[in-house]
Amino acid sequence: DAKTTQPTSMDCAEGRAANLPCNHSTISGNEYVYWYRQIHSQGPQYIIHGLKNNETNEMASLIITEDRKSSTLILPHATLRDTAVYYCIVRVAVTGTASKLTFGTGTRLQVTL
Amino acid sequence: EAQVTQNPRYLITVTGKKLTVTCSQNMNHEYMSWYRQDPGLGLRQIYYSMNVEVTDKGDVPEGYKVSRKEKRNFPLILESPSPNQTSLYFCASSLKGQGDSPLHFGNGTRLTVT
Numbered sequence: 622d623a624k625t626t627q628p629t630s631m632d633c634a635e636g637r638a639a640n641l642p643c644n645h646s647t648i649s650g651n652e653y654v655y656w657y658r659q660i661h662s663q664g665p666q667y668i669i670h671g672l673k674n675n676e677t678n679e680m681a682s683l684i685i686t687e688d689r690k691s692s693t694l695i696l697p698h699a700t701l702r703d704t705a706v707y708y709c710i711v712r713v714a715v716t717g718t719a720s721k722l723t724f725g726t727g728t729r730l731q732v733t734l
Numbered sequence: 735e736a737q738v739t740q741n742p743r744y745l746i747t748v749t750g751k752k753l754t755v756t757c758s759q760n761m762n763h764e765y766m767s768w769y770r771q772d773p774g775l776g777l778r779q780i781y782y783s784m785n786v787e788v789t790d791k792g793d794v795p796e797g798y799k800v801s802r803k804e805k806r807n808f809p810l811i812l813e814s815p816s817p818n819q820t821s822l823y824f825c826a827s828s829l830k831g832q833g834d835s836p837l838h839f840g841n842g843t844r845l846t847v848t
Contacts, residue, residue, distance in 0.1 A: 653833045664738075664824050664839030665777070672834075712833045721767070721792065722837055724777040 625709045630729040633703075639696040641728050643709030646690040652713050654685060655722065656694045658705040665708065665724070668694065699732045706730075736761045738840035740825050746846045747815055755810045755843050757825030763838075765831035766808040767792070768800065770821040771842075777824070783808055784831045815847040 626644040633639040645654065656668040669676055669683045671692075676683045682695040696703055708727040738759045747753055759766065767782035769792075779792030783802040797819055799811040808827075812819060823843045828835040 651833070655836070662771075662822055662842060662844070664826075664841050667836045667838060670834075670836060721779050721782065722777075726776060 625711060625725055627707075627709050627725065627728045629726070630731065632731050632733060633696075633699045635700055635732050635734055636698055639699040639703065639730060639732070641694040641696075641707050641709075641730065642691065643693070644691045645709070645711050648689050648711050649713065650689075652711045654683065654689075654692050655710040655712055656681070656683065657708045657710065657722075657724075658703075659708070659727075660702075660705040668707075670712075699730075701732050701734070704730060704732045736838075738825055738827050738838055740823075740840035740843050742843060743841065744844050746848065748848055749816055750814050753812050753815060753845075755812075755823060755825075755845070757808045757810065757840060758806050759808075759825075759827040759838075760806065761827065761829070761838070762805065763827035763829050764805070765829070765835070765837075766802065766825065766827045767837070768798070768808070768810050769824045769826065769839075770794065771824065772821050780810070780823075782831070815845075817847050819845065820847050821845060 653670050655670040657665040659665045669681050671683045684693045706727040706729050710722050741756045764785045768780040769777045771777045778794045781800040783789045825840045826837045828837045
């Protein structure tokens with residue numbers, strides 16, 4: 622699976638959009654981009670994933686560049702409860718073969734008043 | 735409510751005393767997996783299962799066993815726990831084991847082996 626690079630930490634003011642970047646320059650054509658977050662020591666929470674197109678759900682938006690070498694997770698109106706470690710992961714999609722998630726060190730997002 | 739349930743949440747035991755951490759999902763998922771999380775090492779996969787009666791080693795399987803007799807359950811067994819297995823453990827499941835199938839995690843089991 623391709624490796625990802627994320628900033629170690631970021632700050633965001635409550636109510637503002639939080640834009641979390643991720644670099645995955647070695648991504649292959651059949652690899653999905655996934656985002657998870659982990660609050661304290663709770664189980665990682667799935668946020669969103671995408672292959673080529675931008676995606677949006679009730680939690681966030683995922684913007685993937687045209688060359689797929691980087692992506693941005695957008696939390697449109699960050700709240701204090703969004704303070705967490707955010708993981709960007711690429712995951713290969715190969716039918717018939719297990720495709721694990723390999724977690725890196727992530728970005729620690731601190732949302733402040 | 736769709737969820738992955740692990741028990742117990744906290745467990746303190748002594749070296750060599752066999753223990754089992756249970757994991758159950760109610761989403762009819764085929765794929766299940768165990769991870770451990772340690773400071774500075776992140777989350778590492780222990781074992782996974784693509785379906786009933788099919789299990790495979792992950793990155794750090796030594797000292798662990800698993801079984802998948804039923805679709806919903808995937809217990810993690812430590813036959814002879816050692817202090818280096820003190821960790822935070824997560825069970826996870828997904829509809830399939832491939833890339834377009836999000837993995838959903840349980841709330842974790844914090845294990846301390848003395």
